[in-house]
Amino acid sequence: xxxxxxGHQIVAHLSPNEAGHKEHNRVDGEAVPVxxxxxxxxxxxxxxxxxxxxxxxxxxxxxPTIRFQGLPGEQATFFFLDPSGNALEFKAFHDEAAxxxx
Numbered sequence: 001x002x003x004x005x006x007g008h009q010i011v012a013h014l015s016p017n018e019a020g021h022k023e024h025n026r027v028d029g030e031a032v033p034v035x036x037x038x039x040x041x042x043x044x045x046x047x048x049x050x051x052x053x054x055x056x057x058x059x060x061x062x063x064p065t066i067r068f069q070g071l072p073g074e075q076a077t078f079f080f081l082d083p084s085g086n087a088l089e090f091k092a093f094h095d096e097a098a099x100x101x102x
Contacts (some may be wrong), residue, residue, distance in 0.1 A: 008040050009091075010068065020090065036079065036087035040099065046076050046092035061087060073098050 002009050012046040041049065050064035059077040068074045073085055075098075 004099075007096075007099075009038050011036070011038060036089050038060075038089035038091060041090055041092045042095075043076065043092040043094060049082060049090060050078055053078075 002011055053060075054064065058080050061081065062077065064076070064078040066074065067077050073093075074095075075091045075093050077089060079087055079089045082088055
């Protein structure tokens, strides 16, 4: 379930057997960690952050990519773990009206 949190997404997945990041959902061919926090950036900010993290040698769970190309909800996204092991997602939309599109 996606929640609109003041223009940002809070995503909740049901995972009764979850422990750590062992549970994943398949999303557009990628194994997305069930437990994660996501923030939506402007597209130019997303590109700058992706380039900065790539240049710094960040180990991505999901490399910077465009998901759902040509479909409602098309988005730029990447995932990595913070120093405490929490999965973080940063995404951007060319059309912010499509944030909750299906």
